[in-house]
Amino acid sequence: AQTVTQSQPEMSVQEAETVTLSCTYDTSENNYYLFWYKQPPSRQMILVIRQEAYKQQNATENRFSVNFQKAAKSFSLKISDSQLGDTAMYFCAFMKHGAFGANSKLTFGKGITLSVRP
């Protein structure tokens, strides 16, 4: 079974600064996907960024980038130029790679509450 660990329950950052959210996972799988999801207060969960394990290059999406260390089973999210709208709960998630029609179960970490201060 896979496990995802987010050891920091809360973080705070000043607007316009950079913050890094940590995530580690445990799996015996070689092919898998990793995700960061964002859940703003009382709002819908949305995908921030995804990483395929077979890709060595770290994924980036505008101000969001990851540091994927496969051997260390570490997957951290860096948010640059933090904005007030980044205030949310952030979840790290894991999914086994599967062939067409295979299951799509996401295993989530406990989440981290990020507050961006004006």
Add this chain to the structure above:
Amino acid sequence: KAGVTQTPRYLIKTRGQQVTLSCSPISGHRSVSWYQQTPGQGLQFLFEYFSETQRNKGNFPGRFSGRQFSNSRSEMNVSTLELGDSALYLCASSLQAGGADTQYFGPGTRLTVL
């Protein structure tokens, strides 16, 4: 394109009752997954449906069940409600299954059991 919709958004029930929650995936999406979110346990996988077949089931008692219709809409049912079933129930849809496609989440149904 409309996003994932879930109905109802809020629900209050009493112990012992039964409840049915509905999820309409994004048009064209065939995979629907359900998750339970609580402050104590976080996000836990309930089950996944693809082409009307349950592909995977999480570690929940048999009181939790679901189904998927030919138009990919999905329902989950919880019978004999317990206080511990109070949670936000999220559904997510994706084009296919197997992780190649992003899962898009609905706004959730907030269930309160009194």
